[in-house]
Amino acid sequence: MTKRTRTLLIALALTSTISCNQKNTTKNKSTEEIVKYFAGQFLDDDRIHSVSIALVNNGKEDTFHFGQQNPNRNNPPTDSTLYELASVTKTFTGTLVAKAVLDGKITLDDDIRDYLPREYPNFEYEGEAVTIKDIITHTGGFPNFPPSSENKEVFWKGLHQIKIDLKPGTEFNYSNTAPEITAYILEQVYDIPYQQLVTKFILEPNGMTNTKFVLDENEKKLLIQGYNGDKKPQEHFKNNLWGGISGLHSNTTDLLKYIKYSLNDSILEVKESRKNFFSTQYDFDIGYHWNIVEIEDEICYRHHGGIWGMQNWLMIFPESNFGIAVLSNASFEGGLFSEGIDDKLENLALKIKSEMTSSLEK
Incomplete structure (x- = not known):
């Protein structure tokens, strides 16, 4: 059974209950109340310890943190907590390719x-x-x-x-x-090392001083520990190559800046990076490494990042000027009628976005 089929089965089983509870519980609520409500649902799973959220909604920036970094310890994540972005790093690679095309380099x-x-x-x-x-x-x-x-x-x-x-x-x-x-x-x-290219063309212009491939000793202390579904600590990823696939670390403060950058289509490489090149055999298209899907009649540019003990999603909705990053230091796969952490994070992000957008429409 494919992941998409499993996800659809889960959705069919849960849609009516979630829809009813969502409408009755989050109506006319503030951003903080909406996020807290859905984050609480997310953390009901005992295998999940914490979640951090960065969102930009029509220019308004917010970060939220729930749970605890380590099981049975009172140490919630903060804006300084660093996460491994894993494959979300590919969106940086894709944007640099878009810039190289515009610059006539390739x-x-x-x-x-x-x-x-x-x-x-x-x-x-x-x-x-x-x-x-x-x-x-x-x-x-x-x-x-x-x-x-x-x-x-x-x-x-x-x-x-x-x-x-x-x-x-x-x-x-x-x-x-x-x-x-x-x-x-x-x-x-x-003629510049790849990681320096990321810094020169994306990180520095956007003031993303906390986003790095290589951490110093003090920064390593801010890097959250990842766990599997059995609550066992997992090793951090070490990339021995260039870093085009993975390797960036970041926090919610910097991800706000990356979301704002990715929403700004007046930036030429950002606008170029949204081009759609190929319709996959799955439920999304793809361009400069961005996966492109239509959600509730709106185009979303997104990417998932997963590594040992850590998962995250980044989603950009240019039409509604909304972007969200959701990050957790847990990693486990789903079963026939159960969601993996990637599905849970995806649903968390989409529930928040859907409720906040519908609230604006009201």
């Missing part, structure tokens, strides 16, 4: 081999090359994980083992291999 139809340090005759299918557009939309035919990732040298060697067995640009297959290639290409065209 084109979406470029053969990626033009930028790589070695020859890869295997990066084509029946004579058709893998392009920049293919690797940012997960349609290049690359495996989810690279054959080798211990360091950059073995990464390049391992790529010779990959076989592209379908026409590039025709089928979505999520890949944690391709974004690292993308990060390397960005380094080559700007």
Whole structure:
């Protein structure tokens, strides 16, 4: 059974109850009351310890924190608490690709081999090359994980083992291999290390001083501990490559700034990054690494991030000028009729957004 099928079964089973309770309990409530109500529902699951929320609603900025960072301890997260963003890092990569296109550094139809340090005759299918557009939309035919990732040298060697067995640009297959290639290409065209590119073009202009790939000793003390569904502590992710797939740490204060940046379509690379390139076989389209879905007749640009012991969602709704990030230091999968933490966080974000939007309409 696919995750989408499982999610639909859960939704069918719970929709009527949730809808009724939501309408009766949050009507005419403030933002804080709405968020607190749905966060309380979220934390009813004993496997979840805490949740942090950053939201921008038509220019108004709020952050919220509930629960406790560690089981059985009275230490709730704060605005200073750092989370691993995991694959939400890919949205930074995608936005930098959008900027590179606008800057004339690359084109979406470029053969990626033009930028790589070695020859890869295997990066084509029946004579058709893998392009920049293919690797940012997960349609290049690359495996989810690279054959080798211990360091950059073995990464390049391992790529010779990959076989592209379908026409590039025709089928979505999520890949944690391709974004690292993308990060390397960005380094080559700007002649700046990838992580410095993120800092120079996104973090510094937006004052995101707490968002970093590498933490110093004091910052490590602010990094929240992650847990699995059995409440066992999990290791933090260590990226030995460029960081195009994962590796950024951030807090709710900085995520407010990233949400505002991502809502601002007067910024050229932000507007470019919203382009829609491919309709996947699932329930979303994809552009510059943003997953694009229609929710309640509004387009949402979003991405999920999951790592050992930590999960988060980032959602941007330009039409209603609304953006939300929800983060938790728990990670567990769902079953046939039960939600995983990713589904729970997704529903939390959408319930808050739906209620706040409907309140404005009233």
